[in-house]
Amino acid sequence: CGGGAYDIATGKRLPKRPAEYAWGRDGRLYGLEPEGGNWRNLKVVRYRADGKPEPFEKTGTVRIGKSLFFTVDPKGNVYSTVPNGGIAKYGPDGTLVRKDFIDMPLPYSSNYGSVSSLMSDWDGNIYLSGSLKPAGHTIPDFFVGRLPWDTPTKPAPRFFYERFYGSVAKFGPEGGRLENDPKGPYRMGHNYRGYSHVRATGLQWSHVAMSYVLYRHYNYARCNCERSEFDMDRFDRIFIPNAFRFCVEIIDKQRNVLLRLGRYGTWRDAGDEGATGKRGPELGWVTSVRARDGFCLIGDNVNNRLWKVELGYHSEEKIPLRYAGNRAKKRD
Numbered sequence: 001c002g003g004g005a006y007d008i009a010t011g012k013r014l015p016k017r018p019a020e021y022a023w024g025r026d027g028r029l030y031g032l033e034p035e036g037g038n039w040r041n042l043k044v045v046r047y048r049a050d051g052k053p054e055p056f057e058k059t060g061t062v063r064i065g066k067s068l069f070f071t072v073d074p075k076g077n078v079y080s081t082v083p084n085g086g087i088a089k090y091g092p093d094g095t096l097v098r099k100d101f102i103d104m105p106l107p108y109s110s111n112y113g114s115v116s117s118l119m120s121d122w123d124g125n126i127y128l129s130g131s132l133k134p135a136g137h138t139i140p141d142f143f144v145g146r147l148p149w150d151t152p153t154k155p156a157p158r159f160f161y162e163r164f165y166g167s168v169a170k171f172g173p174e175g176g177r178l179e180n181d182p183k184g185p186y187r188m189g190h191n192y193r194g195y196s197h198v199r200a201t202g203l204q205w206s207h208v209a210m211s212y213v214l215y216r217h218y219n220y221a222r223c224n225c226e227r228s229e230f231d232m233d234r235f236d237r238i239f240i241p242n243a244f245r246f247c248v249e250i251i252d253k254q255r256n257v258l259l260r261l262g263r264y265g266t267w268r269d270a271g272d273e274g275a276t277g278k279r280g281p282e283l284g285w286v287t288s289v290r291a292r293d294g295f296c297l298i299g300d301n302v303n304n305r306l307w308k309v310e311l312g313y314h315s316e317e318k319i320p321l322r323y324a325g326n327r328a329k330k331r332d
Helices: 157-164 267-275 326-331
Strands: 020-023 029-035 038-047 062-065 070-072 078-081 087-090 096-103 117-120 126-130 166-171 176-180 186-189 195-201 203-210 238-242 247-251 257-261 286-292 295-300 305-310
Touching: 020 070, 029 070, 062 078, 070 117, 078 117, 096 126, 203 238, 203 247, 238 286, 247 286
Parallel strands: 096 176
Antiparallel strands: 020 029, 029 038, 038 062, 070 078, 078 087, 087 096, 117 126, 126 166, 166 203, 176 195, 186 195, 238 247, 247 257, 286 295, 295 305
16 A cells, blocks of 8 residues: 555566556547646546547546546546545536546545546446445355355355455446445445445446446455556447456447456466467456457466456458548538
């Protein structure tokens, strides 16, 4: 805890945290940079597609403070986690639009690590990962009936799986709110306090597959040093790390499961043969995934591997397109 960045060539710690960059849905490049090297005081900066700086019209930068995650929708709106209450929205000019765009009750969001990823699709919907789950669906269907409660060892395996599995949740462009409600249909982690029931406004669905999402140790400790991060590709397909099934689960934005990539394996199992892709990714502990055109990158924290998996199609068809040019404008 406290963080740090290191030069991988020398192993020496860098004097300040370097910037992190991501492409926004509006075609611009955005960076998350620390003010004066202080990772507790972060700002979002903007660049044109050619790499030239393009400051926000009214604010220059978007200062989001002690936060780790942001995303940008097709209209250029910036969304970031807020240390004391959910997700904030900033306009394309950099000004704050809504601090409570997605409002969450404390203490769920009092530690910014409770939300471990944040994404936007082409329709402006917002996706976040965390411990929010349907009250009656706290583990993936695959494990139902396979994790007993009545075991000689206490706590039982299901206890851990319920607390280490989270979800990817989808909210519409209008945002939403989570409120404490003892009879609410959803449950989520409350730091040291375990589960609490909540009701949700604006939530379209919650897909239970995200792990590792830690918000409560067996000994009631709370740490967010390690957490998984999901990603979306340009077709709005969602790539979800699923550490306990040793795979990456790919779903569409209607929550349909399209594919699962990977199986259990150690670094010995993979070896050179696995590294060349003949047997596919053999994973020990998936922590993050990045989706790109034609491939995805999978980070395996236990086997110390970064997998590049090429993505293809069972069938494809190409059709010629002819650009109408000015004639199309005249018809309009």
